[in-house]
Amino acid sequence: MFRLTKTCGRARRGEFTCAHGMVQTPVFMNVGTQGAIKGALSAEDLAEIGCQVELSNTYHLHLRPGDELVRDLGGLHRFMTWDGPILTDSGGFQVFSLAGLRKIKEEGVTFASHLDGHRIFMGPEESMRIQANLGSDIAMAFDECVENPSPYDYVRASAARTARWLARCKAEHDRLCAQEDTVNPAQMLWGINQGGTYEDLRIENMKTIAGLDLPGYAIGGLAVGESTEAMYKIIEAVEPYMPKDRPRYLMGVGTPSNILEGVARGIDFFDCVMPARNARHGRLFTWEGAINIKNAKYERDESPIDPRCGCPTCRRFSRAYLHHLFKAEEMLGMRLAVLHNLYFYNELTARIRTALEVGDFAAFRAEYSEKLARKI
RNA sequence: GGGGGAAUUCCCGAGUGGCCAAAGGGGACAGACUGUAAAUCUGCUGUCAAUGACUUCGGUGGUUCGAAUCCACCUUCCCCCA
Numbered sequence: 001m002f003r004l005t006k007t008c009g010r011a012r013r014g015e016f017t018c019a020h021g022m023v024q025t026p027v028f029m030n031v032g033t034q035g036a037i038k039g040a041l042s043a044e045d046l047a048e049i050g051c052q053v054e055l056s057n058t059y060h061l062h063l064r065p066g067d068e069l070v071r072d073l074g075g076l077h078r079f080m081t082w083d084g085p086i087l088t089d090s091g092g093f094q095v096f097s098l099a100g101l102r103k104i105k106e107e108g109v110t111f112a113s114h115l116d117g118h119r120i121f122m123g124p125e126e127s128m129r130i131q132a133n134l135g136s137d138i139a140m141a142f143d144e145c146v147e148n149p150s151p152y153d154y155v156r157a158s159a160a161r162t163a164r165w166l167a168r169c170k171a172e173h174d175r176l177c178a179q180e181d182t183v184n185p186a187q188m189l190w191g192i193n194q195g196g197t198y199e200d201l202r203i204e205n206m207k208t209i210a211g212l213d214l215p216g217y218a219i220g221g222l223a224v225g226e227s228t229e230a231m232y233k234i235i236e237a238v239e240p241y242m243p244k245d246r247p248r249y250l251m252g253v254g255t256p257s258n259i260l261e262g263v264a265r266g267i268d269f270f271d272c273v274m275p276a277r278n279a280r281h282g283r284l285f286t287w288e289g290a291i292n293i294k295n296a297k298y299e300r301d302e303s304p305i306d307p308r309c310g311c312p313t314c315r316r317f318s319r320a321y322l323h324h325l326f327k328a329e330e331m332l333g334m335r336l337a338v339l340h341n342l343y344f345y346n347e348l349t350a351r352i353r354t355a356l357e358v359g360d361f362a363a364f365r366a367e368y369s370e371k372l373a374r375k376i
Numbered sequence: 377g378g379g380g381g382a383a384u385u386c387c388c389g390a391g392u393g394g395c396c397a398a399a400g401g402g403g404a405c406a407g408a409c410u411g412u413a414a415a416u417c418u419g420c421u422g423u424c425a426a427u428g429a430c431u432u433c434g435g436u437g438g439u440u441c442g443a444a445u446c447c448a449c450c451u452u453c454c455c456c457c458a
Contacts, residue, residue: 033412055411093411101413114413145411192411223410231410252411273412280415281408296405334415375407 001188001215002247006356010239010266013356016247018137019186020077020085025247026263026352028345029053029087029271034060035080038276039338040331043082048312049339050346054082055271058130058140059091059122063113067133075135075183087271088136090127092143092162092192093252096224104144106161124168128189132176135183138216140251141169143192148225155196159205162194166209190216190249197226199237206241217242218249218269223258232261239266256285256348257373263352264365270349275341280334282326285344289374291319293337298323311343312336348372 006013016023030037030051037046046054056076061067073079076086094111095102101112108123122130127142143162146155173189176182191209195201209217219238222231235250242248249269250262259270275285282294286306291298293305304314305322313322313336325333355364 029411031412038412039415057412060412087411089411094413096411098413140411143411218411220411249411254410258410272410273414274410277409277412277414277416281417283409292406294406329415331415 008361025268033057049343067130071133086136087138090140090142096145124165128172159194192220279337279341289376313340
C-alpha cells in the first residue's frame with residue numbers, strides 16, 4: 001500500500017498504491033470539491049496538468065447532487081470520468097468553514113444547508129456512508145476542524161471527541177466495505193490528528209489514533225488562523241509520533257513554500273484550494289514568486305507566465321493575453337490561469353520527488369523555500 | 377425663426393445657499409485568498425510642505441459673511457413647434 005523508497009532527513013519519497021493506481025509521493029492532490037475543479041477544468045484536463053489524486057467533498061456532494069445518485073450512476077470515478085485515485089474529505093472542514101450554520105454534539109453535527117437552510121445531520125457513520133456511496137479510494141475520518149487559536153479546554157475536549165468519532169468511523173467503514181454491493185470495497189479510511197496549537201494535545205491525540213492501525217494519517221486543523229511558524233512547530237512536534245510506514249497528509253496546506261517545508265518535516269500528501277482560487281483571482285505562481293496578472297505592468301508583456309513552465313497555458317499564451325482576458329472577464333482567462341497554477345503545484349511536487357531521488361533535496365529547499373514565497 | 381431643458385471630479389450620475397473635495401454606480405489602480413457558502417472580498421481614486429491648506433462642479437461677471445447650488449450674459453448640447 002505505502003512504500004518508502006528514499007528519505008532525506010525527515011523528508012520522504014514514496015509510492016502509494018490504491019484501487020485506482022499508484023501515487024508517487026510527495027504529492028499534491030488537486031481539489032475538485034463538487035466533482036469538478038473550479039475554473040472549468042474536466043477530468044481530461046487533470047491528466048494533462050499532471051494530477052495524481054483528485055479530491056472531492058462529502059458535505060457538498062451529499063447536498064448536491066446527492067451521494068445516492070452518484071452511487072446509482074456508478075460512483076464518483078465514473079460520474080466525473082476520472083479513473084485515477086480520489087480522496088474524499090469527510091465534511092469535517094465544513095464544521096469549521098460553516099461554523100455559523102452548525103451545532104456540534106457527541107453524536108455528530110447538525111448543519112443548516114448553506115444552499116437552502118434545511119437541516120442535515122452528519123456524524124461519523126453518515127460521513128462514512130456518504131463516502132462509501134461516492135466510492136472514493138481514500139475516505140477521511142469525520143472530525144471537527146477547530147479554528148486557531150481556541151481555548152485549551154475546548155481543543156482538548158474537541159480532539160478527544162474527534163478521536164471517539166474516529167473509532168466509530170472505523171467500525172462503520174469496516175462494515176460498509178464488507179457489504180456485497182459496495183462501490184469501492186478497497187476504500188481506505190485515514191485518521192485525522194487534531195489538537196489545535198497545543199503540542200501536548202497534538203501528541204496525546206496522535207498516540208491515541210495511531211493505535212487504530214489505519215492505512216494513513218492526516219494532520220488537520222492547521223492553516224486555520226495560526227502563524228506559519230506555529231504551524232511548522234506543530235508538524236515538527238507530531239511527526240515523530242506518526243507511523244513511519246503510513247502516508248502522512250497535511251490537510252489543506254498550502255502555499256508552494258508551505259509544501260516544500262512540509263515535505264522537509266516528513267509530510268507525503270498535500271491539498272489546497274489556493275492554486276485554483278488564486279488563479280481565478282489572477283494571482284499566478286512562478287519559480288521566481290507569485291505575480292498578479294491583472295497588474296498594469298503586464299499589459300504589453302509578451303512572455304509566458306513563467307518561461308520555465310511547460311503547462312498548456314505557458315506553451316501558447318502571453319502574459320499580455322492573460323492580462324487582457326482577466327481585465328475583460330473572459331472565462332478563458334480563469335481556465336488558463338487554473339491550468340497553470342495546478343500544473344505548477346504538480347510540477348513542484350514532481351521536482352521535489354526528483355530532488356529527493358538524486359539527493360538534492362536540501363539544495364532544492366535552500367534555493368526555493370524563500371523564493372517561492374515572494375510576490376513579484 | 378419660436379419655446380423648453382441640460383452642462384458636476386476618468387465615465388454615468390446624486391446634490392438646488394453653509395454639515396461638499398462633493399452620495400451612489402462603473403472604470404482605473406492595488407491588496408487579500410491555505411481539507412472551496414470565494415469568477416469572492418478589501419482598500420484607493422483633485423493637488424500639496426497634508427489632524428491643515430489650496431484648486432475644482434461649461435465660461436465670464438455679479439448677489440451674499442458664505443455659491444456646484446441664486447442672478448446676468450456668453451458657449452455647447454438635447455427636445456418640441458414652425
